[in-house]
Amino acid sequence: MLTGIDRLMQSSCEREKKEKICRSRGGESCAFDGAMIVLQPIADTAHIVHGPISCCGNSWEGRGTLSSKGRLHRMGFTTDMTEMDIIYGSENKLYDAILRAYESVRPKAIFVHATCVSGLIGEDIEAVCKKAETFLGIRVIPVNAPGFVGPKNLGNRIAGEVLLDYVIGTGEPPFTTDYDINLIGEYNIAGDLWLVEPLLKEAGVRILSKITGDSTFEEITYAHRAKLNVVVCSRALINIAREMERRYGIPYIEVSFFGKTEMLQALRLIALNFKSQISNLKLADKIEEIIMREEKKLDEKLKAYKHLKGKKAVLYTGGVKSWSFISALMDLGIEIVAIGTKKSTFEDEEKMKEILGEDAPLVEDVTPKNLLRLIKERNADILIAGGRNQYLAIKEGFPFVDVNQERHIPYAGYDGLINFAEQISNSMRFFQESGDRSQKTEIRKKESLKIINHKSEITINPLKHSQSIGAAIAFQGIDRALPIIHGAQGCSFLAKVLLTKHFREPIALASTKLFTEDVVMGSEENIIKVVQEIVERNNPDVIGILTSGLTEVKGDDVTSAMKDLRFKIKDSKCQIVHISTPDYEGGLETGYAKAVEAVIKFIVHSPQSAVNKKTIDCFINVLVGSHLTPADFTELREIVESFGLKPIILPDLSALDGSRKGFSALAIGGTTTEEIRAMGSSDFTIAIGASMESAAMILKERFGIEYRVFESISGLKDADMFMETLSMLSGKPIAKKYERQRRILIDGMRDAHFYYGNKKIYVALEPDLTVQTMHWLDEMGAVVEIVDVNSNDLFSIQGHFDLLISNSHAEDTAKRLGVPLYQMGFPVYKVLGNNHKVTIGYSGTLSLINEVANKLLEVHQ
Ligand code: SF4
Known part of the structure; x- marks a missing residue:
């Protein structure tokens, strides 16, 4: 019998440009994501992602689809497979997860999605679905589109086959009409x-x-x-x-x-x-x-937008056909000077030529570098593309409009065209008002504590994120670094989308893009090939190879590949760092910490070979956890330097505060490799966040550098402790500026404490941020309940409290519970300014205290 995938391979993949549908290696997501995009909008059904955390964790709530028929499409359900599930199999867990999902949200049907790991270990999701369907009496439908079978387009089509095979034709409408x-x-x-x-x-x-x-x-x-x-x-x-x-x-x-x-x-x-x-x-x-x-x-x-006539646009759409936007742009009198076709089908290209003629400016190479070149060389006024390219344009000072599935503005119909014109016009006006292009370049240039644990066989609306996303964040704070996820292409695509949404900056992240044949035949060669290409093309200083659940489970010998690789690129100064980051264990914070540890192990030199430093200077290593905002890193540097100390901050995520100029495929700014090498010669190490202790220990074991761990540097007591330590290390008193900030903080705490007294605040953040937040909330007299994000989800949060502090995903949870939400942690994308917020030291604490108090006040207004 022909399966849906067989039919697709026979028809679409042979008929059209095979690469376009079945083997696109362009910056696209994976088949799993493609199937979710098609099926998840059915808002009265639940979609259980059977795999470790990254597939669901990086993508849920990430799509812009709206519904008036329910809210299940805004929820994420995953079995969050662990190492034990992989070793012993997790079909029973999946079965229980299906029953639990049914009990929890009473969906009309349940779709169960295979992913790379569950596909690779051969979980029989069809059999589990059948059994659950018999028991529950609702449709339970398997979707077999693990990421490695192909790109998003193929997943879209597999989802279509699923609807044909399991859904369409199984019911009858109450009545029909002729139209x-x-x-x-x-x-x-x-x-x-x-x-x-x-x-x-x-x-x-x-x-x-x-x-x-x-x-x-x-x-x-x-x-x-x-x-x-x-x-x-x-x-x-x-x-x-x-x-x-x-x-x-x-x-x-x-x-x-x-x-x-x-x-x-x-x-x-x-x-x-x-x-x-x-x-x-x-x-x-x-x-x-x-x-x-x-x-x-x-x-x-449209008369209000006649100034758009004659403007020039570069167009590069993803899931939506370019030709439909060509037509809309032409309606507005905008000339299209280049169209990216990487994700277009053969027929799309024919249609584009039909509209624009044989000379249609189709461009296959849509790498960021080439897109920028096209914008500049063809004198374009705007880039119209998917949200992932937003910061590519903005960083270079070009207007941008998002036309992909993450957008928040509807563009269909007559009113949609007005919206489209308005967005283009607004973006162009904004950049015009910022001056000419060269100027723009400059501009861009205890008792109160209760721990909640509700682990069950299914995770609904996960709080947890994968280790690889954490490691990828750490590499953004190393100058000229590039992390590469060794896995199928969806992992890096989805991670990049989420990181871009959170940091509102271009994110350096690549993939070894494995497909079925690589999974079957072995994929160590892919690492070598991808790294060699990157070294040749981008000449990075550091490359981080981050493994995924897929490559760990199939047992790739990354260590041997690394040896081979180091030999092959021996003429390059690029350092290769390997980090094991499977998503069936750990979480964002552990992945980040592992990356910092690996960078220290691989790059820090012994003191003899480290660069010379002035002996009168006191160099200190500052290892900073994933819980600080980009603005915190700048504040931290200022505090340390105010004592005359010379900090080497690793990683230095201040690079993501919006100050970067231009676009690069690499992480630009942050700690340089020269600084990292010199860390072995520092006089002391400060670790901010408990997750940084292991990295500090490595420096102590290898170079004898003493260290101190600060679980928190927010709140009066913790900030005092930090300042006193710096004062002791430097032999200098606390600067007048900070003494003043301290007095202001005490005054602010007195003003705000009325609003905190006995308020019950629920904190659902990554561990280091939880501890830091808990400390200052405790000082303010609040009663804190915390949740372990790595083993709990948002759906299980219940009860009566006054405020929820969590990431942007928690918005619906807060609404359900009728409490205000203060957004912090990762990801934060529903409020602006998160990356510019200082949350540490005296002044950062005061800002937090006031912002949270204002949220508490909302309840009484
Ligand atoms: S490519 Fe990554 S996100 Fe896609 S199914 Fe595979 S593991 Fe999941």
Whole structure:
């Protein structure tokens, strides 16, 4: 019997440019993510990700799809596989997880997604789903699209096959009309659908099933009763339309709702199709009436944007077809000077040529370097692309508009075009007002404590993040470094998206991009090939090889590959550091700490060979955990230097505070390799955060450097302790500036303590940040409850308290519990300014105290 994947390989992959659908190695996500993008918008179903933490942890809540039918699409469910699950198998755990998910949220159906690790160890998710389905009496559907089988596009299509095989045709609608259509490939990103559906309804066309934006599971079961399939924009789900035509005789058309021209064509095509089927002219007349009215309104509103005429754009879209945005840009009179086609299908390219002619400026090379070159050489006024490229443009001072699935503004329909014009105009105006381009370059240039633990077989809305994401963060604070995740491409893609959202900066992160054949045949060669290419192209000072669950489970001999590699690049000054970061153990903080330890082990030299330093200077190593903000690093340096000490801060994440100039594939700024080498000659080591103690111990064991660990440097007592230690080390008194800040802090604490007394505050943060936060909250008199983020989730947080302190993912949890949320930790992307916030020392503590007090006040207002 042919499986869905077989069908895809036979049809799409042979027919089209095979590389485009099945083997794209461009900066794309993996098949697992592609399948989730298609299926997760069904908002009354649960999606259990069967694998270690990174697949779900890096991606849940990351997609911009909206729904009026439920909130399950905003939740993440994972079995969070551990090493024991991998050794002994975790089919029983998966079964229990399915039952628990059902009990917890009563979904209409459950989809179970395989990932690289569960796929590699051969978990029989089909059998588990079948058993659970029999027990629960609801559909439990396996989705076999582990990341290594291919890129996102392939995952989209596998999800289409899943809907065909398990869902479509299994139900009946309450009634049908002569004008029932299905919308296929419309995910209701930012509410796109809601700008189109009312017009169709007004014309008398009913959307029977939406596949899948703003849909219910039930409506997809009866999609086979529609009279017409309308495939929207993305060709990702064309396989559904083709197969439904074959099985149910439903014709299909392909349309786009982006832009005036495409809207007109789409509405007329729908009318034409019904006209030819049932000879009804009324629908066509009604559609013409709507088009005329809407275009008139649109033309009037677009007058405000006539300054966009003649502007030039570089366009590089991801999941959405470039051609639909070409048309929308042309409606606004904007010239397209380059179109990235890395993620476009063969047919997309044909369509682009149809619109722009044979000379359409198609460009296959969309590496950041080339995109920047295109913007500059072709004198473009704006880059229109996916959110991942946002900071590439912004850093170089170019306007940017996000058109991918992470966006928050709807662009479909007539009103969507106005939104699109407004965004382009706003972005251009902002950069114009910042002066000319050269100027812009400059601008850019105890008792109160209770620990909660609710571990169960399923993790719903995880708090935990993978070790590799933690290690990747550490490398962002090392000058000219590049971390590479050794695994399938989804891991680095999803991690990069999340890190970019949090830091609002370009993130240096690469992947060895493994596919099925690499998994089967061995993939050590991939490391060598990828590193050699990077050394040749980017000449980094440090490369970190971070392993993934996939490569650890399949037992890659990374150590031998490293030996081979070091020999092959012996003429380069690049240092290669190997860190074992499987996502079935540890979490963000352990991955970060391992990276710091490995960098010390591999790079720090013995004192004899370290660079000379002036003997009168007192050099101290400052090892800083993952819990400080980029602005904290600058504050920390200032504090240490105020005592006349010379700090070598490792890593130095101040590089991510927005001060970096230009774009680079490497992490620019931060600790230099020269400084790291010299750490063996320092006089003392300070470790900020308990997770940094092991790294400090390595320096002590190898070079005899004494150290002291500070669990916290926020709060009055902890900041005092820190200052006193620095004073002792330097033999200098605390600077007047800090004495003054201390007095102000005490005064601020007195003012604010009324709001904290006996307030119950729930803290769900990474361990080091939890301890630091807990210390100053305790000083303020609050009652603190903490949760271990590595073994608990947001869903299990219950009870009555006054404030939740956690990351941005906790927004829905806070709403559910009816408490305010103070966002901190990782990731924070729903409030601005997190990276510029100082949270340490006297003044940082005072800011925190006031901000949190204001949140507590919200409850009483
Ligand atoms: S590539 Fe990474 S994110 Fe994608 S399924 Fe594999 S492990 Fe998960």
